[in-house]
Amino acid sequence: MKYLKDEDFIKKFGQKLKQVREEKGISQEQLSLLTEISQSQIARTELGQINTSISHVSTYAKLLKVNAMELFDFSDLKAKSKK
Template identity: 55%
Template sequence: MANNYYRDEDFIKKFGLRLKEIRKFKKMSQEELAFKCGFELSQIGRIERGTINTSISHVAAIARALEVAPYKLFEFEPD
């Protein structure tokens, strides 16, 4: 079995848009979210723009900071 790196660009972008939507609904800036997560501000921006494929551990930290269940960040229609 080959060990190929899989990257779903569309899914990553949709995740980022969903994160941004929830963050704005919670009236939280990127700066506030980054601080609460212990991440760099630029990392939050890259996740929201879909330029990085974030880890499941980061998803958990983001969900805690936003005070939402992790699955809420995945509530979007995949292609």
């Protein structure tokens, strides 16, 4: 089975994680301390540089006090221009 990496989806997830985190008034550093996930990994996830695990998604949702599905709702993300 070929591994498929959906880079657009990964980037959108990262944007959504950042949006929710900022709406909750939590810094990357604070989220790192709460989740015990390194700040650099959170930053790379938010930048869409890495494909995070489903376990991390669950952890982020619990600590941000949102339903995990909210982190996959990209409908309110602003479209970014491609250069």
